[in-house]
Amino acid sequence: MNPLSSTARTRLRRHPERSSADRTVLYDILDAGMICHLGVIVNGAPLVLPTGYGRLEDTLYVHGSTGASSLMAGPSQDVCVTVTHLDGIVLARSVFHHSINYRSAVIYGTPRPITDTEAKLIGLQAITEQMAPGQWEVAREPTRKELAAVAVLAIPLSEASVKVRQGPPNDDEPDHALDVWAGVLPVQQTFGHPSPDPLLRPGIPVPRHIARRVTS
Amino acid sequence: MNPLSSTARTRLRRHPERSSADRTVLYDILDAGMICHLGVIVNGAPLVLPTGYGRLEDTLYVHGSTGASSLMAGPSQDVCVTVTHLDGIVLARSVFHHSINYRSAVIYGTPRPITDTEAKLIGLQAITEQMAPGQWEVAREPTRKELAAVAVLAIPLSEASVKVRQGPPNDDEPDHALDVWAGVLPVQQTFGHPSPDPLLRPGIPVPRHIARRVTS
Numbered sequence: 001m002n003p004l005s006s007t008a009r010t011r012l013r014r015h016p017e018r019s020s021a022d023r024t025v026l027y028d029i030l031d032a033g034m035i036c037h038l039g040v041i042v043n044g045a046p047l048v049l050p051t052g053y054g055r056l057e058d059t060l061y062v063h064g065s066t067g068a069s070s071l072m073a074g075p076s077q078d079v080c081v082t083v084t085h086l087d088g089i090v091l092a093r094s095v096f097h098h099s100i101n102y103r104s105a106v107i108y109g110t111p112r113p114i115t116d117t118e119a120k121l122i123g124l125q126a127i128t129e130q131m132a133p134g135q136w137e138v139a140r141e142p143t144r145k146e147l148a149a150v151a152v153l154a155i156p157l158s159e160a161s162v163k164v165r166q167g168p169p170n171d172d173e174p175d176h177a178l179d180v181w182a183g184v185l186p187v188q189q190t191f192g193h194p195s196p197d198p199l200l201r202p203g204i205p206v207p208r209h210i211a212r213r214v215t216s
Numbered sequence: 217m218n219p220l221s222s223t224a225r226t227r228l229r230r231h232p233e234r235s236s237a238d239r240t241v242l243y244d245i246l247d248a249g250m251i252c253h254l255g256v257i258v259n260g261a262p263l264v265l266p267t268g269y270g271r272l273e274d275t276l277y278v279h280g281s282t283g284a285s286s287l288m289a290g291p292s293q294d295v296c297v298t299v300t301h302l303d304g305i306v307l308a309r310s311v312f313h314h315s316i317n318y319r320s321a322v323i324y325g326t327p328r329p330i331t332d333t334e335a336k337l338i339g340l341q342a343i344t345e346q347m348a349p350g351q352w353e354v355a356r357e358p359t360r361k362e363l364a365a366v367a368v369l370a371i372p373l374s375e376a377s378v379k380v381r382q383g384p385p386n387d388d389e390p391d392h393a394l395d396v397w398a399g400v401l402p403v404q405q406t407f408g409h410p411s412p413d414p415l416l417r418p419g420i421p422v423p424r425h426i427a428r429r430v431t432s
Contacts, residue, residue, distance in 0.1 A: 097359050
C-alpha cells in the first residue's frame with residue numbers, strides 16, 4: 001500500500017517519533033473504533049461532534065440527517081475526522097510527565113456527498129458494520145424514504161496524521177529515586193451483557209454475532 | 217446553579233428531547249471523562265485533537281506545549297471542546313434505527329491563557345486530577361522551567377450543548393413483527409491491572425488511589 005502523504009499539517013513537530021506514515025497503522029486504528037469526532041466550521045467557529053463512521057478501502061464514510069446543516073455545510077468544506085483509543089493512564093513520578101497511552105488518527109479532507117442509491121447503501125453498510133458488525137445482514141434494509149433522509153459523505157483517506165504513544169512514563173532520571181509509584185493504568189473499552197428491547201418478541205435469542213462481543 | 221445559556225448553536229434542532237440545560241448534567245459528563253476532543257481552526261480548516269482537560273467550578277482547563285502553535289493559535293480564537301461517553305450500541309430491527317447510547321458535552325468558548333504561576337498550578341492540578349485522581353498529592357510538582365513549557369488555557373463553562381441518548385431502539389411499529397433481535401449492547405470504559413514502570417524502585421506498592429480504580 002502507498003504510504004500516507006506528508007503535508008505541512010500531517011508532519012508532527014512535537015514528538016515526531018510517535019507518528020506513523022504507515023497506512024496499515026491508520027487502518028488498524030480506524031477499524032478498531034466505533035465513533036469518531038467530526039470537526040467542521042460553522043459560522044466561523046469550530047464545531048466538534050461525535051458520530052459514527054465506516055471505512056471501505058481508502059474511503060471513510062460518515063453520515064447525518066439531511067436536515068443537519070452543520071454537518072452538511074455544503075460542498076468543498078474542509079472537515080477533520082479524529083478517532084482516538086485511550087489505552088492507558090501514564091502515572092509518572094512528576095506531575096509534568098503524566099501522560100496517556102493512546103492511538104489516534106486525524107484525517108483531513110473535503111467530503112463528497114454520495115447521492116447514487118447503490119453507492120449510498122455501500123456507505124451506510126460500512127458505517128453500520130463498523131459499530132454493529134453482522135447487523136447489515138439481519139436488519140431490515142433502508143426504504144427509499146429512509147435513504148432520502150440520510151446524507152452520506154465520503155472522505156478520501158489521503159491526508160492523515162497517525163499518532164501512537166505506548167509504554168511506561170518518561171520521568172527524568174533524578175526523579176527515579178523518588179518514593180513514588182510509577183507505571184501505567186490500562187484502559188479498555190469493554191462490552192457488557194446485551195439488554196433486550198422490552199418490545200422484543202418472545203423466543204428471539206441474542207444472535208451469535210452480538211453475544212460474542214461480550215467481554216465479561 | 218444557573219442553567220446553561222441558550223444560544224443559536226446550543227439549541228438542538230434535531231432530537232431536542234435529548235438536550236439538557238441542566239448544569240449538573242454538564243458537570244457530571246465532564247467529571248466522568250478522561251480526555252476531550254479539542255477543535256480549533258488552523259489555516260482556515262478545522263483541526264480536532266484528543267487532549268486532557270480538567271474542570272474547576274465553572275471553568276474548563278486544557279493544556280498544551282507552548283510550542284504547539286495549533287492549540288495556542290492566539291488570543292480570542294474560538295474553540296470547541298467535546299467530551300463523549302459511549303454507553304451502548306443500539307441494535308435495531310431496521311438499519312435506519314441503529315444508534316448509539318451516549319452522553320456528550322459540546323462546549324463553545326474563547327480560551328484565556330493563564331500566565332500567573334499560582335493560577336497555572338491550579339489549572340494543572342485540575343487537569344492532572346481529572347485523569348489521575350490522587351496523583352497531585354504524591355507526584356513531584358512542576359519546576360519553574362517545566363511550568364514555563366506548559367500553556368494552560370481556561371474556557372468559561374457558559375455556552376454548552378449537553379446531549380444524552382439512553383434506552384432501547386426506536387423501531388417503527390410494523391418492524392416489531394420482524395424475526396430480528398433488538399436491544400442494547402452496553403459499552404463501558406474499564407481499568408486493567410496497573411503495570412509498573414520497569415525502572416520502578418523495588419518495594420514501592422501500587423497506592424490505594426490507583427489500585428481502587430481497577431475494574432476487574
